Amino acid sequence: MSEKKIPYKIYLSEDEIPKAWYNMRADMKNKPAPLLNPGTGKPLTAEELSPIFCDELVAQELDENTPFIDIPDEIRNFYTMYRPSPLVRAYCLEEKLQTPAKIYYKFEGNNTSGSHKLNSAIAQAYYAKKQGLKGVTTETGAGQWGTALSMACSYFGLDCKVYMVKVSYEQKPFRREVMRTYGASVVPSPSETTEVGKKILAEHPGTTGSLGCAISEAVEVATKNPGYRYVLGSVLNQVLLHQSVIGLEAKAAMDKYDIKPDIIIGCAGGGSNLGGLIAPFMGEKLRGEADYRIIAVEPASCPSFTRGKFAYDFCDTGMICPLAKMYTLGSSFIPSANHAGGLRFHGMSSTLSQLYHDGYMEATSVEQTSVFEAAEQFARVEGILPAPESSHAIRAAINEALKCKETGEEKTILFGLTGTGYFDLVAYEKFHNGEMTDEIPTDEQLQASFAKLPKVDA
Amino acid sequence: MSEKKIPYKIYLSEDEIPKAWYNMRADMKNKPAPLLNPGTGKPLTAEELSPIFCDELVAQELDENTPFIDIPDEIRNFYTMYRPSPLVRAYCLEEKLQTPAKIYYKFEGNNTSGSHKLNSAIAQAYYAKKQGLKGVTTETGAGQWGTALSMACSYFGLDCKVYMVKVSYEQKPFRREVMRTYGASVVPSPSETTEVGKKILAEHPGTTGSLGCAISEAVEVATKNPGYRYVLGSVLNQVLLHQSVIGLEAKAAMDKYDIKPDIIIGCAGGGSNLGGLIAPFMGEKLRGEADYRIIAVEPASCPSFTRGKFAYDFCDTGMICPLAKMYTLGSSFIPSANHAGGLRFHGMSSTLSQLYHDGYMEATSVEQTSVFEAAEQFARVEGILPAPESSHAIRAAINEALKCKETGEEKTILFGLTGTGYFDLVAYEKFHNGEMTDEIPTDEQLQASFAKLPKVDA
Secondary structure, eight states: OOSSOOOSEEOOOGGGSOSEEEOGGGGOSSOOOOOBOTTTOSBOOHHHHTTTSOHHHHHHHHOOSOSEEEOOHHHHHHHHTTOSOOEEEOHHHHHHHTOSOEEEEEEOOOSTTOBTTHHHHHHHHHHHHHTTOSEEEEEESSSHHHHHHHHHHHHHTOEEEEEEEHHHHHHOHHHHHHHHHTTOEEEEESOTTSHHHHHHHHHSTTOOOOHHHHHHHHHHHHHHSTTEEEOOSSSSHHHHHHHHHHHHHHHHHHHHTTOOOSEEEEEOSSSHHHHHHHHHHHHHHHTTSOOOEEEEEEETTSOHHHHOEEEEEESSTTSOSOEEEEEESOTTOOOOOOSOGGGOOSSOOHHHHHHHHTTSOEEEEEOHHHHHHHHHHHHHHHOOOBOHHHHHHHHHHHHHHHHHHHHTOOOEEEEEEOBBOTTOHHHHHHHHTTOOOOOOOOHHHHHHHHTTSOOOOO | OOSSOOOSEEOOOGGGSOSEEEOGGGGOSSOOOOOBOTTTOSBOOHHHHTTTSOHHHHHHHHOOSOSEEEOOHHHHHHHHHHOSOOEEEOHHHHHHHTOSOEEEEEEOOOSTTOBTTHHHHHHHHHHHHHTTOSEEEEEESSSHHHHHHHHHHHHHTOEEEEEEEHHHHHHOHHHHHHHHHTTOEEEEESOSSSHHHHHHHHHSTTOOOOHHHHHHHHHHHHHHSTTEEEOOSSSSHHHHHHHHHHHHHHHHHHHHTTOOOSEEEEEOSSSHHHHHHHHHHHHHHHTTSOOOEEEEEEETTSOHHHHOEEEEEESSTTSOSOEEEEEESOTTOOOOOOSOGGGOOSSOOHHHHHHHHTTSOEEEEEOHHHHHHHHHHHHHHHOOOBOHHHHHHHHHHHHHHHHHHHHTOOOEEEEEEOBBOTTOHHHHHHHHTTOOOOOOOOHHHHHHHHTTSOOOOO
16 A cells, blocks of 8 residues: 555546546457347447437447547536546545445535436537537436436537436426426426327336336437437446546546555446446456456346346337347336336446456345445445435445455455435435335246347347 | 636645634624623623533633634544535636626535535534533524534534424425434424423414524523533634634635635625635735625525614524624514525624624625526536525625626626535425515514614613
């Protein structure tokens, strides 16, 4: 360990905000499998993707060879409003746990969207504006992505239509007002405003929705309205690319103090935070320059990595999106009304799925009540009220730190604290009142869902 | 202006967190009038104050001569968890307004309490712990002070009982959950749990409460329970002392870049933020070393400075607290159900009142709808959703910047952005729906309230 005293919060200067995003795929020997056209079963071309996504984002999505992609000045200027984000040494948590482990977290919650989602939202809004579009549509789970996109669209003067997973819409009424403050329109999903929404409602009356449903609705609206494109806050390669700013900053901050993490931990819903946090570290691992234990943490109620199949599947419930090869619970799987709305996705980033499949990372699942125990413990000593999603990573980091306490190992742990829980107080209230439950899918449920996976030879 | 490029956010290092608070009273020729015992009409002694406040805080309250008071290491350690707070150059707001003015704000919202209140909460909890007390009681308006105190008490292992102004309790149910996360108990005020609460409820059935009521209840509970003391989040000299950390940091950051503000603006409820922000600047002004325009901004619905009387009055509605000489609307004045809960206090810090009376600062009042217009404008360009309280300062800062646009003057404006509005979305919703009103007291209302001021010869 370095002799330099490590402050509580390591801040880079604004000049040190990365000038390029890092594209992990460039260093992968086994590239992630391509998106397929569900009609033909063939890899999707840029032409086929361009009615859905902005042209420049399509290019980023398909680019698996360029390691660094320049961040346009307009985006870096916006980043400067809330970045660099702090890398925090969790001295108080270490003391509370009485662990010899050294715990660091990269805190992405100090902006009004409340999470890391803004990193990709501003990039996607920028490219939409550059292409001369009128607006964008999207889905949101916990509401963090929708808020981030509303802020980004407001900044560039774009219209923004958000389909919000119904369970979150109801549990987080205030999120809607934040989005309205930034001029967005918000619809609870599934809704009667789309064909696919009507179909899902007919088949599953009373459903609380899922990210998969909301994606279907947003894609339908984007493709039916001229001048609109769809944008997605997770899963896609382009999103992981933009989110690499998290890991690049974290690594630069650690390098300044000669800190090398032994274990890197991130929560995983679609993979945006995890893929961004680990990017430069995984790059070193892929190039054989360094080794790290990398752990994905998912909710036991929606365990794509730990209990899913590695197979081609639809990204959405309505089965109108491209097919992606990924760890999936099946696009027909609807998780229980878990409060960690942002982790309620049936699938997982193709890039992360390939890396997991190839043994470059581990995965673990944790139960909701134990996640909130960790959240409350963290809040009391570190002073930050964490989002339930982020608290999955806290749970796993505490577990690893407690193992170090048993073995006496002084491991260095880095985890991603993706956001704050100011809009998650309904869930905290349930936890305080002892009304929170751990709902885990049965094997039968999963088998039924796997049986509906599309048949693809690839 | 300096040739150095000024970043968006100026951060001091953790070593640069002030090592001592600055006590403005030491440089005042006309000291603020002493607190009086309402029974005897004589200045209160330390002995008389000690059943209400911790001993060390009593000493700070009465010390009008020591200019700098050391910040104990335990408090500086806690400060390090969320301080130094950034001084932000509002480049985007300037561009939006097309003003030649240079606008800076000291942002105190990047912590879970959501405001500057934590600066004094941790100090007061520390001294209570040091004295071996069991717990503390307090009132809270917007809920920011209560949250801050809950966090501070949790850190030092103290019990925390919070009386929350009923209108805020109802409009901000989630604030209660944050306080519970930190282990506090929260009661809506006025309540049936105290004698004074019962009396107020009998006289004003259906009242939405006020800070004055809540203070009465909290003081009663503290004085009736052994091992408890009362703590207050504003108004008092000790609170302004602790909050001087805001201004000291702001001035240090500005000095680094040779920036000298022409105008300093803060919202004013009881005066904690304003008194803290202006402290070192006012010190220079009092010592004749520099001049600044200093502007207090208050809600038109609760205009203590601009329409109040400079007189001795009770700090609380129940008339059980000491008498303070201050600008007051009368302790029987209950403001309309204004959403800026933190500014709903009938009086004002004695220190600030004396400075205002002696011409060292100005005051202005602004109406609520124009405050929310400014808040939304600010949120869209600066990316931070401001608290309604803070937005009073934003409104005044924008007004000054627009005057500069007319005159072409390149003035430098510094304002305090005291907190975030994540728990104020009910108010934002009313604003979006066009349901927000501006309720301003009539002259008759104020005259009736003034008629009830206590008769004191001083």
